Amino acid sequence: xxxxxxxxxxxxxxxxxxxxxxxxxxxxxxxxxxxxxxxxxxxxxxxxxxxxxxxxxxxxxxxxxxxxxxxxxxxxxxxxxxxxxxxxxxxxxxxxxxxxxxxxxxxxxxxxxxxxxxxxxxxxxxxxxxxxxxxxxxxxxxxxxxxxxxxxxxxxxxxxxxxxxxxxxxxxxxxxxxxxxxxxxxxxxxxxxxxxxxxxxxxxxxxxxxxxxxxxxxxx
Numbered sequence: 001x002x003x004x005x006x007x008x009x010x011x012x013x014x015x016x017x018x019x020x021x022x023x024x025x026x027x028x029x030x031x032x033x034x035x036x037x038x039x040x041x042x043x044x045x046x047x048x049x050x051x052x053x054x055x056x057x058x059x060x061x062x063x064x065x066x067x068x069x070x071x072x073x074x075x076x077x078x079x080x081x082x083x084x085x086x087x088x089x090x091x092x093x094x095x096x097x098x099x100x101x102x103x104x105x106x107x108x109x110x111x112x113x114x115x116x117x118x119x120x121x122x123x124x125x126x127x128x129x130x131x132x133x134x135x136x137x138x139x140x141x142x143x144x145x146x147x148x149x150x151x152x153x154x155x156x157x158x159x160x161x162x163x164x165x166x167x168x169x170x171x172x173x174x175x176x177x178x179x180x181x182x183x184x185x186x187x188x189x190x191x192x193x194x195x196x197x198x199x200x201x202x203x204x205x206x207x208x209x210x211x212x213x214x215x216x217x218x219x220x
Contacts, residue, residue, distance in 0.1 A: 028147075056170075071094070072095075094153075102136060
C-alpha cells in the first residue's frame with residue numbers, strides 16, 4: 001500500500017457513530033440492512049428456490065444501483081458538512097443509495113405481498129409481513145440523517161427513485177406472463193383452425209356430408 005495514495009472506504013458498509021451512543025450503535029447496524037438483504041436474503045433465496053421473481057429482483061437491484069451511481073457522478077452533489085468527520089467528502093450524496101436500495105426492496109416486496117405471491121393471503125398476515133421491511137426502510141432513512149451522511153432532501157430523492165424502480169421492476173413477470181398466455185392462446189387457436197381445415201378436407205374428399213357445427217364438435 002502506497003502512502004501517497006489517499007484511502008477510500010466502501011460507502012455501503014462505512015458507518016461511524018459516536019462512542020457510547022447506544023442509539024447510534026443500533027442505527028449503525030440498521031444501516032447495514034442492505035448488506036444483510038443482499039448476502040443473506042437474496043442470495044440464499046435464489047440459490048434454494050431459483051425463481052424468476054428472485055432473478056428479476058436481483059437484476060432490478062443491479063440496475064437500480066447502476067442508475068444511482070450514474071446520477072451521482074452526473075449531478076455531483078456534495079454531502080453535508082459532517083462528511084469531513086465521516087471521511088466521506090470524496091463521494092457524492094444525491095440520491096441516497098441506502099434509501100434507494102431499501103425502498104426498492106420494500107416496494108417490490110409490498111406489491112408481491114398484495115398480489116398474494118408467497119402464500120400470504122390474509123389481510124392481518126399481510127400487515128404483519130409488511131411491518132418489518134417498512135420499519136427497516138424508515139429506520140435506514142433516519143440513520144443516514146442521524147449520522148450526517150445525508151440531508152433530508154438526499155434521502156427523499158433516494159426513496160422516491162427506489163419506489164419508482166421497485167414498482168416498475170415488480171411488473172416484469174406480469175408482462176412476461178401476459179405475453180406468454182397470449183402466445184399460447186394464439187398457438188392453440190391456430191392449431192384448432194388447422195385441425196378444422198384438415199377435417200373439412202378429409203370429409204370433402206371422402207364424399208361425406210357434415211355441416212360446420214358437426215366439424216367443430218368433432219374437433220372440440
